[in-house]
Amino acid sequence: MRTIVITGGTDGMGAALARHFLARGDRVVVIGRNRAKFEALVAGVTRGTPSAASRAEFIAADLSLVAESRRVVDHLTAHHERIDALVLAASFIRQRRHVTPEGHEASWALFFLGKYVFVTGLAARLRAAGHPVVVNTAVPGARPDAIDFDDPGMTDAFTFTRSNAQQRRANELLGLLATRDNPALTYVTWGPAWLVKSGFAGDVGLGMRTAATVFGTLFGRRPEKAVAPVIDLIDHPAPGRAALRGAKRLALGGARDDKDAVRLAAVVENSL
Structure with a gap:
């Protein structure tokens, strides 16, 4: 039986993956903020697959906080000998800059720092699996110069576009660090080919919310x-x-990737 860990597994694509793997007979650990949604998800699967409830686990966490990501990693390490697949799908879109109680820019914390903690903190449990996989739902294809290494929290000149590009580039480089540490690891930055019908979680303006809802629905x-x-x-x-x-x-790899990956790791370790 495989162990599949999914962040953001109570809504949208994360929930679809949780339902699929539970129905397939895998052990699924969902990390999210809404236990009621998790329980409804499991109940739906259990109607067709009675054993699903015994293989489903929920961990409540706010992954915009690094301390919460570390707590979840510690729990997973203590309770699971191996992790076969880690899906990083937690999402909360912020159109404006927001600082968490820990002092991190919230989008950088949720979409990269927390993922860094998961990938590095669970490296031993992934290594224990025969064919480990990390699927990071950070849409690939950001420009090579997207990271502001001197100010990753974007205290100056924050924009949604710059923030989004920086997170995506950082998560591509995280794959370079992770696969160096574990050559058996499959690490994929992935994004859907088209719009997906799913709930929209975020702190955004009316225009973005309306567009996401209308175009997603249609x-x-x-x-x-x-x-x-x-x-x-x-x-x-x-x-x-x-x-x-x-x-x-899509193509990956560039002349500056190795240097930027090492620099990124140093910046992150210094900030955590």
């Missing part, structure tokens, strides 16, 4: 269809680092 794919490439990645891992939009592979 043109979005159901989460169950959107995550089919992710399921294939977990079922058929290929060690190394990759980037995909839907099922389409």
Whole structure:
């Protein structure tokens, strides 16, 4: 029986993955903020697969806080000998700069610092699996110069576009660090090929919220269809680092990647 860990697993694509792997007979650990949604998800699967409830675990956490990510990693390390797949799908969109009680810029903390803690903190448990996989739902393809190494919290000139690009670039480099540490690891930065019908969690303006709701409703794919490439990645891992939009592979690698990955790790370790 595989152990699948999913952050943001109570809504949208994360929930679709949790339902799939529970129905398949895997052990699934969901990290999120809403236990009621988790219980409804499990109840739905249990109607067709009675054993699902015994293989489902929920850990309540606010992953915009680094301390919470560390607490979850400690719990997973204490209770699971190995982790076969780690899906990093937690999301909360912020259009404006926000600082957490820990002093980190909130989007940087949720979309990168917490993921860094998960990937590095669970490295031994991933290494214990035969064919470990990390799927990071950070849409690939950010420009190489997207990270402000001197000010990753963007205290000056914060914009949603700059913040989004920085997170995406950082998560690509995290894959370089992770696969160096564990050559057997499959690490994929992945984004859906098209809009997905799912709940929209975020602190954004009316325009962005309305556009996301309307276009998602009219043109979005159901989460169950959107995550089919992710399921294939977990079922058929290929060690190394990759980037995909839907099922389409994108080019990775550049002249500055190695240097930037080392620099990023130093910046993050100094800030945590």
